[in-house]
Amino acid sequence: MIEWQSLFRPYILERGFDYYDEKRVIDSRLIGDTIHALVDGNETYMVEIEGLEDDPPAFYCECPYAEEGNHCKHMAAVLFEYEAGKAALSSRSAERNLRYYQREIDRAIRRFTGYESYLEYDQVTPFVQKMNEVLTNTLFPLTKMGDYQTAFQAVNYLVREVDQIEMNDEEGELYQLADLCQSIWMSALQQADSQEKQGMYQWFASQLKHSTIHFCQWEIAAIVEKYFG
Structure with a gap:
């Protein structure tokens, strides 16, 4: 060059x-x-x-x-x-990368909830729009870069955090958010090798079997049926 x-x-x-x-x-x-x-x-x-x-x-x-x-x-x-010699192997470990994206998700959520676990009705739409931005502009590009494992785990974290927030989603706006989560999961699965897919399956299966998470349950069930059924 x-x-x-x-x-x-x-x-x-x-x-x-x-x-x-x-x-x-x-x-x-x-x-x-x-x-x-x-x-x-x-x-x-x-x-x-x-x-x-x-x-x-x-x-x-x-x-x-x-x-x-x-x-x-x-x-x-x-x-x-x-x-500086950091591109071939990123100076940040995969774990450190994941922590960065988790903090980004936390900051985006606290912008609307503070340290509460409740959203006022008029905050639901802007909150969902912000979460859509995080998924589209921050997490989905990771799958294009081949960092699908970080994307997978970051989406899992986002799903758990959103599920803990009490909100009145009368307009069904969370469906769009769930659809984006599903798209990233599917992109990760399409790139993963057989061992990685097995690890992903274990997470999906545990959500269906033992988890109290309700957000994205339909999407998780659909993925399990499509890829592991």
């Missing part, structure tokens, strides 16, 4: 280094000659840098600045991370 720093405007390069130094590259892995990463900016953005041996490689980021055809600070942060 050419001197990649020359592809970035100086102030973008500086902000990219700041993001790297602040550990905003929350997940980074090298698959073939492509870096797949998530960067914590105003939102969590998926970044891909493909063709590391090419001059230049192909850059992709979901942020608005990159969508206008620019090389952004998120891309620069990922390359600083890569140069």
